[in-house]
Amino acid sequence: MARTAGSNGEKTEAAIREAALRLMARHGFEAVSMRQLAAEVGVQPAALYRYFPTKEELLYTLMRAHMEALIASWEAARPETGDAAARLAAFVDNHIRFHVARRHSTHVSNMELRSLSPARLSHILRLRGSYEKELRNILRAGAQSDVFRIEDTALTAMAIIQMITGVIVWFRPDERLSVEEVAHTYHIMTLRLVGAAA
Amino acid sequence: MARTAGSNGEKTEAAIREAALRLMARHGFEAVSMRQLAAEVGVQPAALYRYFPTKEELLYTLMRAHMEALIASWEAARPETGDAAARLAAFVDNHIRFHVARRHSTHVSNMELRSLSPARLSHILRLRGSYEKELRNILRAGAQSDVFRIEDTALTAMAIIQMITGVIVWFRPDERLSVEEVAHTYHIMTLRLVGAAA
Known part of the structure; x- marks a missing residue:
């Protein structure tokens, strides 16, 4: 079943937040890059910045x-x-x-x-x-x-x-x-x- | 009064340890580089590595x-x-x-x-x-x-x-x-x- 853009967006944002918490809890905020986070979620860095302009x-x-x-x-x-x-x-x-x-x-x-x-x-x-x-x-x-x-x-x-x-x-x-x-x-x-x- | 090499060495090591604790407590271990630490202590990075080969x-x-x-x-x-x-x-x-x-x-x-x-x-x-x-x-x-x-x-x-x-x-x-x-x-x-x- 096709999903609306909105629900995909919400799922991506939730995936970013969950991956960010997991990586930051393990390595610390400073040690986690937006690039690394994008790779963990499976999106391009540019997509990440649409949700969160800065770390x-x-x-x-x-x-x-x-x-x-x-x-x-x-x-x-x-x-x-x-x-x-x-x-x-x-x-x-x-x-x-x-x-x-x-x-x-x-x-x-x-x-x-x-x-x-x-x-x-x-x-x-x-x-x-x-x-x-x-x-x-x-x-x-x-x-x-x-x-x-x-x-x-x-x-x-x-x-x-x-x-x-x-x-x-x-x-x-x-x-x-x-x-x-x-x-x-x-x-x-x-x-x-x-x-x-x- | 002239100091022995040993006492200078001990003072340098103590200065490195104190600066490391101060910087790491403030910014986190991952965010502090050996280069930044050397600058804080006022020594060359090479001198730092003589005391501590790795961070x-x-x-x-x-x-x-x-x-x-x-x-x-x-x-x-x-x-x-x-x-x-x-x-x-x-x-x-x-x-x-x-x-x-x-x-x-x-x-x-x-x-x-x-x-x-x-x-x-x-x-x-x-x-x-x-x-x-x-x-x-x-x-x-x-x-x-x-x-x-x-x-x-x-x-x-x-x-x-x-x-x-x-x-x-x-x-x-x-x-x-x-x-x-x-x-x-x-x-x-x-x-x-x-x-x-x-």
């Missing part, structure tokens, strides 16, 4: 998509009611599942910020900030209702984010533990970290 | 030195006696101080493993493994003496390492908190994470 534009698109998807996944997972411990458990669970399912994208997003222009870096950091604020709000709500013991909200939020993002460094889905088991153990550790009864 | 050899030297210094600092800081909680507190404190004092080296060591040859990668991972085993031993000792509650020793060790290494991502010594305050707060959070009374 930095491609990186920015990938990072923005990563953060927007993370925020959207939390908005879908966020309990509307419930105490702070239930909201924290949902945050940890969603964060681990999201990142484990997107290892390449997470590596690129965490490691290549230095390659963005200042204006684009600011935008990505604003998206990150708004996501992390959700966690700080949960921590503050828990502290105010005496469910959590928090010495420093900002430090605690960073500690939790780094602890749960770090799962992607060592977790492989076909090894000893399932993502559900890992998320559950991290959930228990996080609740203890903030002084909540499990 | 990968330089990277390996930097990573090995980082891990050996980390292990040595823990051997110096490790309490010979004391319960598991005191040993864990010493581990967290030493780890945070060491990494905050070596941000560039930590970035390079954490981000550039992919650029090592398999044999050299194995050696660096063995050094890492022996360091992380120290933490796992502390966690096991604490669990056996009912001082800690640990669901999974390996996961808990990774969670703690990633949480405390992550300090270098956001910590700046001239801002709101001193390294002592940060280390103290992380020490309290870590003890709670393993279910120990602070």
